[in-house]
Amino acid sequence: MLQLLNLIVKFKDYAALTLLCIISLSLISIGDVSKIGGYRAFVVGTIGWLEEAFSWVPNPDALKTENRAVRELNLYLSSELMKSRKALSENRNLRELLEFKEGADYNLISAEVIGKSVIELREYITINKGSNDGIDRGMSVRTDAGLTGVVVVVEENYSLIETLNNRQIKISAKIERTGIDGILIWSGSKYFNMMNIPKSFDIKVGDELITSNYSRKYPPDLPIGKVVKVDEDKSSLFHKIYVEPFVSFSTLEQVFVIQFVNDPERLELIEKMEERLRLLKK
């Protein structure tokens, strides 16, 4: 025993390294440790305060890009408005004929982006609204262009948003034109990749993507982006689809938090089902 202790003391560097690496790897394998939200909420409050203090520092490049985008959007919207008015009246008439319910409208909370945190390959933004304004964890965030992210931590006056350009995020999306569903993940560059779409499915460059009804995280029918490239890999059975998001993540200034959290009953049902499957696997 004494010899063993002596040995450990002698090679304490290696012993410490091995032990700490094992602890770290065990933590990685556990994965979701969402119970530490309290610490994180405290950090968000402090960071929010700091970022607000430095928010006066301008970013000319971001402003220039934002201005150009707004002008283009304005032009596009004015023509869309005309079409939309016409479509709305047609839609109302048709709904009356079919006695359909009106589509769900969500309450939006406007917020300003006061800071951005880039931690290695993950981006987070801090907004100046929190639980006092009715924001809750899990609510989706969008801009006028489209889906931006999800609220991950809420403090009284600040919230932290995990943007879509994040390796951990998977979005259940569908092609608006055809209704084909798939999973969208960030490729690490400026594009996203839509996964698991067989080659036999009809996908075209220019197709627009929206959030799917299957999504547990995001409300349905939010615009995400458009297909810019479809690669045909001969060795694969699936399309390799590149999607450009509508939102410019580098120039975010104003966002809207959607007061929508998925139906807890539905989530509970899915969790129960997954638990059963896990037990069956065991």
Added chain:
Amino acid sequence: MNRTKKKINHGFQRYVVYAIVAILLSLIQFSLLNFVEVQGITPDLLLILCVWIAIREGRFTGIIAGFLIGITLDIVSFDLVGINAFTKTIAGFVAGSFYQEGKEQLILHGLKFLLIVFISSFIHNLIYFFFYIKLSDITFVSFFLKYGIAFSFYTTVFAVIPMLIKRKERII
């Protein structure tokens, strides 16, 4: 006896300073580093601190400091818990391997410090990004250049600041 007590107190104070610096650097890392972001690349200030401690205090302390800094970062950064602890523990080990008793100060204000930061950062980044990047998505060369070289180089550039401060202290 008194001298020993003084020495222990002095050592304790140094660790308190390290903890305070770590908290301050975490806040800067989160809130202000987007001002110096280039093509999604930001320096890792906490890694510099980890290397600093390892060179100043030795390999064992470097490993422990790396783990503690990493786990704190994991908790507050919404990252996969354990990943920063793992990579920074290894970075502390690598940096601590360059520890030379009696020559700590000489290393800290010399170019050798930058070299150690670069090597530790390089190894840290390769392991860290290995967890995040699907190698099938990018070529090994671009993985090596961007996540290995570019990230490490940018961190090394920021390591010049503590090195220069240390150098100035020595001149004064």
